[in-house]
Amino acid sequence: MNRIYFDNASTSPLDPRVQDRMIDVMKNHYGNPSSIHFHGRHARSIIEDARKRIARTVKASIGEIFFTSSATESNNMILKNCVDYLGVTQIISAPTEHHCILHSMDYLRDKKGVNIVMLNVDSRGNIDYDQLSTILSSTSDKTLVSLMLGNNEIGTMLDLKLVSGICSNHDNVLLHTDSVQAMGKYNIDVNETPIAFLSGTAHKFHGPKGAGFFYMNDDNIIPPFIHGGAQERNMRAGTENVIGIAGMAEALEIAVTEQDSTITHITEIRERFIHRLLTEFEDIRINGNTEELYMHHVLSVSFPASPKADMLMFNLDISGISASSGSACSSGIENDSHVLIAIGHETERKTVRFSFSKYNSVEEADEVIEKLKSMTPVKPEFANAG
Secondary structure (H helix, E strand, O other), X not given: OOOEEOEOOOOOOOOHHHHHHHHHHHHHOOOOOOOOOHHHHHHHHHHHHHHHHHHHHHOOOHHHEEEEOOHHHHHHHHHHHHHHHHOOOEEEEOXXXXXXXXXXXXXXXXXXXXXXXXXXXXXXXXXXXXXXXXXXXXXXXXXXXXXOOEOOOOOEEOOHHHHHHHHHOOOOEEEEEEOOOOOOXXXXXXXXXXXXXXXXXXXXXXOOOOOEEEEEOOOOOOXXXXXXXXXXXXXXXXXXXXXXXXXXXXXXXHHHHOHHHHHHHHHHHHHHHHHHHHHHEOOOEEEOOOOOOEOOOEEXXXXXXXXXXXXXXXXXXXXXXXOEEOEEEEOOEEEEOHHHHHOOOOOOOEEEEEEOOOOOOHHHHHHHHHHHOOOOOEOHHHOOOO
């Protein structure tokens, strides 16, 4: 069976060019970057070249990019050290954020007494921008606004330029954006859209797992989260993952260079998939934005209740289709995810997130559509098609 991988928002396959780069580093540049001899200097040069390439993609200075093991580590470092060292006493966020943000805020509320404010979101997952402006205008507390650039479950994007403008009107506000899903897929310019912190991870744009980074504006310096040696200019202790960092820089540069053609390719897959879903099946709904401010590679599909609905993910898997459920399993009871709850998704319906990459095809989308016809109600005129 040839499997179809439609779960690229979870992780993406390694680009062969990235693999080649990593193998070269693995074989030929194995020195410790902290060593001052020949091998160490070569390893160091790879890291600094990667830093330069990543900084260029987000229009940052080289000294504002720091490497970590993941965006989860980066986000934890940013939130917790903003509280501990920059005097943040209030964090404004949204209930649709990634768990690494939500759980970090839980910790900061319970252990540090930080005031956590959750913005309202509409049925598409858009935050209430007016509410954000009102809250910031009515407080003098040092505040961190932490909002993801693109939602990993439903694909709705933040109007980062608008949020940056709102935050810039207040001297006591810092802005952080978790850009994991959008990095490499959309233009990010930290000069045009000022922010204090940004986080990303390689495996979402066809790079390796275990390599992440964050941007920190020079005006808002936080200390290390992991203590030990002087690596990463005293910002993160531990011998650097030279192989992963090299792969991450290669992957991001490729993603940015090929961004326009990738968007065109994935949009063709997405539009055909949506058209056939809405045309051929009963009561299909799309979660998240569909007209503007949405990520082209993430498609959250809400299926109607039916006798086979509870087995939808299982049936997709055994049919050779890898996708993600919009639900989480707890104690054997299937419940909607926190994101679906926040947008008011009807609990009797079942959501599947299909997410695409440059390695997918329209033919794969058609094959998934045909296989779905045995799993969810089909309109009568298409019941015997295919």
